[in-house]
Each structure stands twice: as C-alpha cells, then as structure tokens.
Amino acid sequence: MTALMKPATSNWSRILRRRTTMTKPRKSQPARRLLTFAEPRLRFGFEQLLEDPKDGLMMFGPPKKLHGIHYGVIGTPDGIRQFEAWAAKIKQAVPADPKVGSSITYPGFEAVFRTAWDDAPRVKIEVDPDELNSKVKLTDPHQRVYDTVELFSKPIIRWVEEEDPKVALWFVVVPEEVWKLCRPRSIISKAEGVAPEVALSHSKAIALLEEPDLFDEANVAAEKHLFENHFHNQLKAKLLGCEAITQLVRQTTIAPHEYLNSKGERSRKMQDDATVAWNLTTGVYYKAGEKPWTLADIRDGVCYIGLVFKRTNNPLEAKEACCGAQMFLHTGEGIVFKGAVGQWASDKxxxxxxxxxxxxxxxxxxxxxxxxxxxxxxxxxxxxxxxxRFNRDEIKGFRKGAPDGTSVTGIQVLRPNDLKLFREGRKAVLRGLALKVDQRNAFVWSAGYVPHLRTYPGREVPTPLKVKIVFGDTKLEQVIADILALTKVNFNTCIFNDGLPVTLRFADDIGEILTAIPDVTSKPLPFRHYL
Structure with missing residues (x-):
C-alpha cells in the first residue's frame, strides 16, 4: 500500500501527555516528528476510487452487482408487519435529519446498490406471541434464553434443511422484551416472572452436570446452563450448522414511532432514520453475498489473520478457552476458522x-x-x-505453518489509553497521524479529525492504537498503512472509517459466538455468518 508521509506541520501542538511515572529524568533525546498517512481509498463500480463509502455508493454503486436479494423474515405478527413497512420504506429515499449534522439522505436501496429490492419477503415465519411471552418470562436466565432462542432457531433450521424456496438471509425481528430480558445480567421481577418446570440455580445445575440426576428433565434443564444466556450470540451459534445468515433488527429500530415515552419522544436514543437505513442496508448487501466496496491500494498476495480468544462456558475448566482466526484478503473477503479448545488462558x-x-x-x-x-x-x-504478545512457541508455529516463500509478520495492536495528543485550536488531531517510537513500535491515530467530513466523528479526545511488530521484517510504515486501510472494511455499517482494523474489530463478538453453545461447528465459514 502506498502511504504519504511527511513531518507534521507547525500548527500541531507538541504536547504529548504520558500517564506514566518516571523514576528519574531521562537524558535529552532527539525530537520525534509526527508522520501523516494518506487516507486509504476504496474501489467502487466502474473501477472508481474514492475515500468515502457513501459518496462511492451514491455515484458509482458497488464493484459487483447482485441480481436481486431474496430474504426471509421471522418474528411475531406485529414484528413482521413493522418489518414489511420498513422494507417498503427503504426502497424509497429516506431524507436526512436536518437536526443531525452527520445525517445524509439515503437515496433508496436500488439507487445505492444497483440491485432489485423486494419489499415483501419471500418467506415469512410467525412466532406465537403467547408462547414467546411464556418463554421470555422464565425466572431462570439460562432456561429463559435457551427456550426463547429455540422459538426462532428451530423454524429457520427446519426451513433451510427441508423447504423451498431458499433465501440469501433471514431477518430476525426482535421484540423489545426479548432484547431486554435475554442478555447477560438481565433480571425479571418475581411478580412478572414465570417459574420453569424444573427450577435450578446455576450452582445446582453445575453440580448436576458432574453427577446427573435420576430424572432426565432435571439433566436437560442443567445442560441449558452450558449455553451463554445471550439471545444474539446463542442464535448465531445455533444457526452456524445449517449456514443460515441472519440480520437481527429490533422492533424499536424499524418502527421507532410506535414506541414513544410519556413525552411523545422515541423510547430509546438511536440514530436518525437515514443513517439507520445506510447502516442496515450496507450490512444486508454484504450478507446477501457481495461486498459494497473493496480496498483500492492494498497489495495483492497479502493475507491478514486476526486471532480471537474467548474463555469457554465450561465451569470445570477455569483456563479453558477457544481460539479462532479471522482471515481477511485484500478484497475485504473474510473467513472465520474455529481453532482448538484448550488451556490457552494464562495467569495474567x-x-x-x-x-x-x-x-x-x-x-x-x-x-x-x-x-x-x-x-x-x-x-x-x-x-x-x-x-x-506472541511467545516463542507461537512464533515458531506460525512460521512453520507458512509455506516456503511466504513471509510471516506478527503484529500486536492495543489501545492502551496512556497517550494523548492535542492539537492547537478546537479541532481534534488528524486521523492518520503516527508517532514512530522506533523501527518496530508506533502510536497510530486511526480515529481523529477527517478533512473530507469536516469533523471528528467522536466525542472524546482520540486515543491512538499502539502498534508493535513482534516478529517479522516488514517495515513499520507498511504495517501502519495496512492497519489504517483495514479500518475501512467494516461492512456491518456504512461509515467513513472504524477505530480498529477489521481483523480485531469483531474479535470479541466472534469469540462470544464461538463459545455461546457447547458444540459450535468447526467448519470454516464466511465472516458474514458472524455479523
């Protein structure tokens, strides 16, 4: 990737604030200069190159066009009604909100992606509201989430395996009660709650996993405690086996005017309607099978791997963790591999x-x-x-796994929040600045003021990434340029850039899905399955 580097101009403050304590003063060191990197460009239709994904999509569309998108929807009758109204709405232009400076008019799905959009789903599956209400009110959080997820996952799995017609993706319309009560640490009052047929505390369930009960009902209830009590993660994990791709949408997102508080305002704070349309439909286009844009200047023949670690839900093994890998290519295509489960967690x-x-x-x-x-x-x-930081055994293994002629470089990327850079005036520091500490270490401002947007799309003082070449011979400038480019391929939204490279941006989310159920498929699947 090409990177433009030059000394920072004089209008930048040289005030660098480190939150560290020095035991004794250091000898004077030569002043370090800030480097600036050119904003990575994106490739759109007709091989046009631009920095901003919204500009590129409006003017040229994506590099490759889909021939229509067929989708299914599952939800309560009310949820499906609200979704169909929203699906019809995004076929037309959604005006920008004049009260929101960053809001940009959404021209309509077909105008943005040059792809036919059916405002009616090909498949509709209704979830019984009464049955859903009985499951989402269970007092045992593990049984509550497990049983609620089953109401959505089972019909999708059955349709994928047994029925026609097929669809590219499924919209899962999530009622607000499910969103509130089917997440970790969600609590339901005794007055509203419904006692399950087999009432188990978590400690009792763990005891039954070691020494099963004589009654199968108790053992089945105990096994549900091995599943993460998070609706989104558990649903995604259960659908990996049948390879169903989903887009979860809250009813309050697609029908905000139906959920108002006592003041007549929206019940929850959220983005304006045009921004919601941009973000949701960009993710939908990607999940349907094509990339809305690709990186323009990144080198061919390069493979990026982001490592994912997450402790399992196994209560009997404190250090047991699942390792996963996200592989990304220069095109932005991603594949997720589930690695081995083992004693990977350290004492630190x-x-x-x-x-x-x-x-x-x-x-x-x-x-x-x-x-x-x-x-x-x-x-x-x-x-x-x-x-x-990779240890010696890992470095040796990484190198052995690559064929002759393939170079391997290991990069540690952190956001330590122990360095702040302030610019003179009222504007934040520029995105794309880097403070090179030595030949293998640098601080990189992947977030900051963006001249194209004429603003800094953030609230706090931008915090840099700490980038370290742990092993390998690649130049630090090239590593920084690649990381900045990888902040522009988050296809789950339509923003100018993200704060983290895509290799690590979704690491926690993928780790949660890989450990949400005991038996997650080990088959490599496209990244879109996990978003």
Missing amino acids: FGEYHLSEEKAEDIVRRCVEAYKNLHNRQPPREVFIHGRT
Missing part, C-alpha cells in the same frame, strides 16, 4: 497463548483457504494481528 488476565502445534495449524488452515480462492497460489505475505 486477558492473555492467551497457543501451543506451537496449534499455532502452526491455524496458519496452515488459513493459507490453504487462501490457495482455494487464488488458483492454488499461496500468499506472499501473512500478517497476524493479536492483542497479546
């Missing part, structure tokens, strides 16, 4: 390390997937992004 909180064998296996699987997409040609470069 938030730190995980693989064995040499498992580290080798992850890189080998990613390289094999790359070759399948590129006429059996391996990548020239592999970059591994992680939050924890």
Whole structure:
C-alpha cells in the first residue's frame, strides 16, 4: 500500500501527555516528528476510487452487482408487519435529519446498490406471541434464553434443511422484551416472572452436570446452563450448522414511532432514520453475498489473520478457552476458522497463548483457504494481528505453518489509553497521524479529525492504537498503512472509517459466538455468518 508521509506541520501542538511515572529524568533525546498517512481509498463500480463509502455508493454503486436479494423474515405478527413497512420504506429515499449534522439522505436501496429490492419477503415465519411471552418470562436466565432462542432457531433450521424456496438471509425481528430480558445480567421481577418446570440455580445445575440426576428433565434443564444466556450470540451459534445468515433488527429500530415515552419522544436514543437505513442496508448487501466496496491500494498476495480468544462456558475448566482466526484478503473477503479448545488462558488476565502445534495449524488452515480462492497460489505475505504478545512457541508455529516463500509478520495492536495528543485550536488531531517510537513500535491515530467530513466523528479526545511488530521484517510504515486501510472494511455499517482494523474489530463478538453453545461447528465459514 502506498502511504504519504511527511513531518507534521507547525500548527500541531507538541504536547504529548504520558500517564506514566518516571523514576528519574531521562537524558535529552532527539525530537520525534509526527508522520501523516494518506487516507486509504476504496474501489467502487466502474473501477472508481474514492475515500468515502457513501459518496462511492451514491455515484458509482458497488464493484459487483447482485441480481436481486431474496430474504426471509421471522418474528411475531406485529414484528413482521413493522418489518414489511420498513422494507417498503427503504426502497424509497429516506431524507436526512436536518437536526443531525452527520445525517445524509439515503437515496433508496436500488439507487445505492444497483440491485432489485423486494419489499415483501419471500418467506415469512410467525412466532406465537403467547408462547414467546411464556418463554421470555422464565425466572431462570439460562432456561429463559435457551427456550426463547429455540422459538426462532428451530423454524429457520427446519426451513433451510427441508423447504423451498431458499433465501440469501433471514431477518430476525426482535421484540423489545426479548432484547431486554435475554442478555447477560438481565433480571425479571418475581411478580412478572414465570417459574420453569424444573427450577435450578446455576450452582445446582453445575453440580448436576458432574453427577446427573435420576430424572432426565432435571439433566436437560442443567445442560441449558452450558449455553451463554445471550439471545444474539446463542442464535448465531445455533444457526452456524445449517449456514443460515441472519440480520437481527429490533422492533424499536424499524418502527421507532410506535414506541414513544410519556413525552411523545422515541423510547430509546438511536440514530436518525437515514443513517439507520445506510447502516442496515450496507450490512444486508454484504450478507446477501457481495461486498459494497473493496480496498483500492492494498497489495495483492497479502493475507491478514486476526486471532480471537474467548474463555469457554465450561465451569470445570477455569483456563479453558477457544481460539479462532479471522482471515481477511485484500478484497475485504473474510473467513472465520474455529481453532482448538484448550488451556490457552494464562495467569495474567486477558492473555492467551497457543501451543506451537496449534499455532502452526491455524496458519496452515488459513493459507490453504487462501490457495482455494487464488488458483492454488499461496500468499506472499501473512500478517497476524493479536492483542497479546506472541511467545516463542507461537512464533515458531506460525512460521512453520507458512509455506516456503511466504513471509510471516506478527503484529500486536492495543489501545492502551496512556497517550494523548492535542492539537492547537478546537479541532481534534488528524486521523492518520503516527508517532514512530522506533523501527518496530508506533502510536497510530486511526480515529481523529477527517478533512473530507469536516469533523471528528467522536466525542472524546482520540486515543491512538499502539502498534508493535513482534516478529517479522516488514517495515513499520507498511504495517501502519495496512492497519489504517483495514479500518475501512467494516461492512456491518456504512461509515467513513472504524477505530480498529477489521481483523480485531469483531474479535470479541466472534469469540462470544464461538463459545455461546457447547458444540459450535468447526467448519470454516464466511465472516458474514458472524455479523
């Protein structure tokens, strides 16, 4: 990737505030200069290159067009009615909100993506409101979430495996009660709650998992405690086996005017209607099978791997964690691999390390997937992004997993929040600034003032990413340029840039899905299944 670098101009303050305590003063060091990197460009239809995804989509459309999108919807009768009204609405222009400076008129789905949009779903599945109400009010949170998810997952799985016609994706219309009561730490009052047939505390359920009860009903109820009590994550995990792609939408998002408070205002704070349309439909287009844009200047033959770690829900193994890998190509295409489950968690909180064998296996699987997409040609470069520093066994394994002729570079990316840079005046620092500490370490401002937008799309003082080359010979400037480019391929929304590279942006979310149920499929699946 090409990167424009030059010394920071004189209007930038040289006040760097480190929240560290120095035991004794250091000797004077040569002043370091800030580097600026050009804003990465995106590729749209007709090979046009622009910085802003909204500009590119409005003027040129995506690089490749879908021939229509067929979708299904599942929800309560009210939810389906609200969804159909919203689906008809986004076929037309949605005006910008004059009270919101960042709001931009949404021209309509077909105008943006050059793809036919049916305002009626191909498949409709209704969830019985009474049955849903009985499940979502269960006092045991694990049974409550498990049983509620089953009302949505079972019909989708049955349709995918047994019925026609097929659809590209499913809209899951989530009632507000499900959203509020089917998440971790959700609580329902005794007055509203419904006691399950088998009442179990979490500790009792764990005891039954070790020593099963004579009655199967109690054992079945106990097994539900192995599932994460989070509706979104558990539903996504259960649908990986049948490879159903979903887009979850809250009823309050698509029909906000039906949910008003006593003052006649929307019951929850949310983005304006035009911004909601931009973000939701961009994700829908990607999940339906095509990318709304691709990176323009990134090099061919490059493979990026983001490592994911998440402790499992196994109460008997405190250090047990699942490792996953997200592979991304220069086109923005992504594939998720479920790695091995093992004792990867260390005594240090938030730190995980693989064995040499498992580290080798992850890189080998990613390289094999790359070759399948590129006429059996391996990548020239592999970059591994992680939050924890790689140890010797991991580095040795990563290198062994790559074929001869493929270079491997390991990058640690953190957001430590121990460095602030202030600009003279009222504007935030520029996005794309970098403070090079040495040849392997730098602070990178992936968020900041964007001249094209004439604003900083944030609230707090921008915090830089701390980038460290742990192993490998790639130049630091190239690593920074790549990371900035990877902040522009979050296809789950339509924004100018994200604060983190896509290799790590969804690491926590993917980890949650990979550990949400005991038996998640190990089959590599496209990244869109996890969004």
